Amino acid sequence: MDHSGEEIRLPRSRQANERLHALIPGGAHTYAKGDDQYPEDLAPVISHGRGAHVWDVDGNRYIEYGSGLRSVSLGHAHPRVTEAARRELDRGSNFVRPSLLEAEAAERFLATVPTAEMVKFAKNGSDVTTAAVRLARAATGRPRVALCGDHPFFSVDDWFIGTTPMSAGIPAAITELTVSFPYGDLAATEELLLRYEGEIACLILEPAGHAEPPPGYLHALRELADRHGCVLIFDEMITGFRWSEAGAQGLYGVVPDLSTFGKALGNGFAVSALAGRRELMERGGLRHSGDRVFLLSTTHGAETHSLAAAMAVQTTYVEEGITERLHALGERLAAGVRAAADGMGVGEHVVVRGRASNLVFATLDENGRPSQEYRTLFLRRLLAGGVLAPSFVVSSALGEDDIDRTVDVVAQACAVYRKALDAADPTPWMGGRAVKPVFRRLV
Template sequence: MDTEEFQLPRSRMANERLHAMIPGGAHTYAKGDDQWPENLAPVISHGSGAHVWDIDGNRYIEYGSGLRSVSLGHAHPRVLEAVRRELDRGSNFVRPSIVEVEAAERFLATVPTAEMVKFAKNGSDVTTAAVRLARAVTGRPRVAICGDHPFFSVDDWFIGTTPMSAGIPAATTELTVAFPYGDLAATQELLTRYQDEIACLILEPAGHTEPPPGYLAGLRELADRHGCVLIFDEMITGLRWSEAGAQGLYGVVPDLSTFGKALGNGFAVSALAGRRQLMEWGGLRHSGDRVFLLSTTHGAETHSLAAATAVQTTYAEEGITAQLHALGERLAAGVRAAAAGMGVGDHVVVRGRASNLVFATLDENRQPSQQYRTLFLRQLLAGGVLAPSFVVSSALGDADIDRTVDVVAQACAVYRKALDAADPTPWLAGRPVKPVFRRLA
């Protein structure tokens, strides 16, 4: 379909209704309509497998489903069966459910490098709990975050370091310092500069590039030498890198780690896991000061924990991680070939691990461009591909990948025209998409 003919009138009206009642028009800033071309932000009706339908009646092949959370595809039958078994049995009680026992056993069998686990609803719940625990255990105030990683928590200790720091006291932000990924010498210098002040190092163990050889083991040694807690944020790497996350793949064991996203296949569940010696500080079987680790009303909802158990079982029995890598490799090869064939191989660039692909849109100077991203997204949408990234789910089939590559090729043909004109503006039909983290709306 020509992009000039592609319109979403019902979605446009629904977005106006969303903004009238919900700040930002969405419950996650990354889902905001400012992340999409103007007036082309689909509002979803439903999804099945790797496909979603908007309220205008369009069907899309979907990537990055649920901000990477729906890795098995929408309405996965095995997950839904587990959830349905619990729905008629009650979801929340005045005492723990046996489902909590079963979910913890399943998790610790999946991630054997962890000795204890506690569940919550959101990634921010568990990363903040990990930071609080590290501060309690070490008696130190400062948090060292990997400055190359985009997001850790909605809470003040992290958001205060972003351009959206309004409402956060400077005294809080000053307690968070940053280290660069892959640079052990710089991290050593930071730990020395703030000797005996840094409670923890928190990072995603891997991102768009593989860890340099020896890097994670070097961080483990630095944390031990300086007496701080090593925390792996495995929200993205958990299950997608291996069933046991990046720590299982690379063989470096953190003190604490946090999981979410793929864990529930769209159901709300996250996990804080780690060494018993640390985790017990948040329990009842020790003689020291109590740590308010995690205490959430809905953290142990039975249907969400049943979903997590079913997801992990499915990964183990069906080899889902390997499937994600195979699908991603097929997609990456196809997109790169399509871009090269249209003469934009240096401008539409696929990056990342095969199970977690993203794309960069570069201008005529090979610099990241929101304008060219807008052009690219418009063309994908008109071709029936909803892709803020190229993160795959296991529900994708070969036909979906082939269709996506065809649409990408068509988009790259337009991209080439814009590069030749040295101006993508005629193909934008409105304002460019915007970065999530910016100071002004």
């Protein structure tokens, strides 16, 4: 790749994208991976990855951030994880009865997340968040779900997607049963609970986001849920492992009734988890006297090599201090990007946000407003410099030299950003249409 030239061309990736769109709706299996999220004709199609680097089908190598939408936190093809999975491949992956590995994986998970008493594994985050909601409704006998409106995504299922601009195909009667509360605002949340007194089954939220929880907020929310008879559900898809091995609940010392994990749990292997209090979880089992809850029943939920991978991930995190490394790398990157942006006079326009282990960036226009056009310009320059960064979420495979190289590329991108701000028009540097938000009503 020419790291200094003004142009970057990806002919093979372009052809591969056409092939993908002809066969797969959206051209990818996650909307966040769509080529509409990247500058026009600059959506690399990946050949392979190792550590913190990926190669596209055109032969270009990139330093990669946001690996696998935050799932590959140890880096691609991590030897401890791939070896654990490989050991199971010759032993069979799925049987007509449970394998002992399922008990071992559950024991390992509950030792890592000691705030939970039982766990059930699945393949993706949507399955387990929806199972948590169903369990809360069954336990309380209440129909409504209260979700935190500050979190962009909880599930592909109707109870959530009906609340987004992409609500086509979802009956209004279902969407009306979902209400929202603002993060950090206890008074507004209590007002919602009083407005729908006795109707709200659960409060579901990401326990932490781009800012730290207000002091005492999560503890007070725990008390509020108890006072109103609601189930408190923490979505730890992102915070799990990146905040601490035991997630945000472990870091902040607040025990939810139910919690959901995924992403980093498998380092790219398909595995997610619903965890929680025995009294609730057992309602989906065979050792209780109440109405049965169809909690989770997935043919591939206990696929042996994925569970072995998850066990290896947890061992690696604990033994190698991965969470601390993620924070150290993120702090180095955030400081470098901020210094580069300040140095080019765009420090108020290229803004790094979030916990060090989960950094994102905002691209603001000359009036300080979020801009997809400036994001397009910025991404284009990063790609030209060999940095694939829909976010600045780090993996532990990054080296300090990768971080320093990234900061150099960011500085070059910020120089172009400054020119666009001075012209009050990013169009000449966009190379085509602007990147688009995932959630929008029309294509």
